[in-house]
Amino acid sequence: KEFKGDKMLRSVIIENIKTKAIKELKVAGAFIEIGSEVKTDFVKKLVKTDENNHIVVNDKCQAFYPNKDKVRPGIFAAGDVTNNAFKQIVVATGQGAIAALQAYNYVKGSDEDISADWGHNKGG
Structure with a gap:
C-alpha cells in the first residue's frame, strides 16, 4: 500500500486483501514483482500445461504429452514457463542447465541422466 523512508526504505504499509487489516512492517529493502x-498457447497441442498455462515438467525438465502423465521424448522446458513454484532467476538458470x-543426452542417444563433465573428467 505504501513505502516509507527518507533516503532509505524504512517500512512498508501492507493491507490484507481479505480482512482489510492494515499493518506497518519495518524493512530494509523490498523486491517489486x-x-x-x-x-504457451503455441505448444498446448504438444505438451501438458497446468491451469495457469505453465508447461508441466518433471525434475529432469522433461515435458509430458497433453492430458497424460507420460514424458514426451525430446521436449524440455525451463524457467518461468514451467510449473515450478519458485519464479527466481537462480532457479530458472538451474533448470536451464538441466x-x-x-537435451544434449537426448540428441547423442544416451539414456544416462545428466552428464555434467561432458566426458573430460575420465578416471577421477
Missing part, C-alpha cells in the same frame, strides 16, 4: 503472463544437459 509485477507479475507475468505465460504465453534442460540443456538433458
Whole structure:
C-alpha cells in the first residue's frame, strides 16, 4: 500500500486483501514483482500445461504429452514457463542447465541422466 523512508526504505504499509487489516512492517529493502503472463498457447497441442498455462515438467525438465502423465521424448522446458513454484532467476538458470544437459543426452542417444563433465573428467 505504501513505502516509507527518507533516503532509505524504512517500512512498508501492507493491507490484507481479505480482512482489510492494515499493518506497518519495518524493512530494509523490498523486491517489486509485477507479475507475468505465460504465453504457451503455441505448444498446448504438444505438451501438458497446468491451469495457469505453465508447461508441466518433471525434475529432469522433461515435458509430458497433453492430458497424460507420460514424458514426451525430446521436449524440455525451463524457467518461468514451467510449473515450478519458485519464479527466481537462480532457479530458472538451474533448470536451464538441466534442460540443456538433458537435451544434449537426448540428441547423442544416451539414456544416462545428466552428464555434467561432458566426458573430460575420465578416471577421477
